[in-house]
Amino acid sequence: MIRKLFRFLLKAIIYFFIFSIASVILFRFVPVPYTPLMFIRMYEQMKAGESITLKHNWVPLNEINVNLQKAVIASEDGNFISHNGFDMKAIEKAMKNNEKKNARIKGGSTISQQTAKNVFLWPGRSYIRKGFEAYFTVLIELIWPKERILEVYLNSIEMGKGIYGAEAASYYWFNKQAKHLSPSEAASIAVILPNPRKYKATGSGPYINKRRSLITKYVNNFGPLDFDGNIEKKKPKKK
Numbered sequence: 001m002i003r004k005l006f007r008f009l010l011k012a013i014i015y016f017f018i019f020s021i022a023s024v025i026l027f028r029f030v031p032v033p034y035t036p037l038m039f040i041r042m043y044e045q046m047k048a049g050e051s052i053t054l055k056h057n058w059v060p061l062n063e064i065n066v067n068l069q070k071a072v073i074a075s076e077d078g079n080f081i082s083h084n085g086f087d088m089k090a091i092e093k094a095m096k097n098n099e100k101k102n103a104r105i106k107g108g109s110t111i112s113q114q115t116a117k118n119v120f121l122w123p124g125r126s127y128i129r130k131g132f133e134a135y136f137t138v139l140i141e142l143i144w145p146k147e148r149i150l151e152v153y154l155n156s157i158e159m160g161k162g163i164y165g166a167e168a169a170s171y172y173w174f175n176k177q178a179k180h181l182s183p184s185e186a187a188s189i190a191v192i193l194p195n196p197r198k199y200k201a202t203g204s205g206p207y208i209n210k211r212r213s214l215i216t217k218y219v220n221n222f223g224p225l226d227f228d229g230n231i232e233k234k235k236p237k238k239k
Contacts, residue, residue: 020120024139027119028148031058035156036122038164045162053162055172061151064166065181067219069150071190072157074218075211077111080150081227085112085141086134113137115153146227158196159189173201187215 038054045052061069073080079087091108109117116136121129140149159169166178166189174185181189185201191211192199199208 020136021139023120024136024143027152028144032119032152032156033058035118035164036120037118037158040122041158041162054164055162055168056155056164057167057171058155058165059167059178061147061154064151064154064178065186066225067183067186068154068166068178068181068189069225070219070222071183071186071215072111072154072193073150073225074215075187075190076114076193080111081146081225083110083112085137086110110137111153112141112149114157115149116140118156118158119152157193159193160201161197163196169201183219184212184216187212187219190215 034056038056042052042054077083077087077090079090087108087110090110093108113133116139117123117129117133120136121132144152155165155167158164159166160172163169163172169189170176170178170181170185173189174181188201188204188208191208192201192204204212
């Protein structure tokens, strides 16, 4: 009995590694059609007696305005281009902040970690899920270039109630394609990502408006994204 159980567990582990690695390789080239979170949200809507809303239009990275690319990096993961999937300084900073009384809870997850969670896993804070998240984060950092991680992230992240990805969010909030977003509009979408079902990209309160102004300044003050290094600062114009 023990041998059978051991063999079963061994086969399950082997199959998991094969399936997970194959999935990461597949999505290196193929658009992600749906994510576990999309199905979870649809179930929640159905259970609450609400009409099911799912808007998701995949577009390549070059059709997502660089303003939004910069805005989400500034808002969610300032060291995205330079780290290897985990930002230990950001995690440590978030932990110290969360220890304070009445502090606004912050997370230290990188864009890579969020992408791993959104595409392959389910939402939650258990150690088991965090372990799987770390595993998939390592895989996508090894197999996907940074451009692909950002592309999948921007096409899969929840950006409103039933709204997923930059293209759907751009139409929903501003009635335009993602490639036409202004710095202010891009910042408006980026700042709601921590809680897209609570915050609004338009008609927001003081907290979101303040954050949007900060992110807009960041987008305007930095030059082209360099995926081989860092975000390049704009060079001052010669007089």
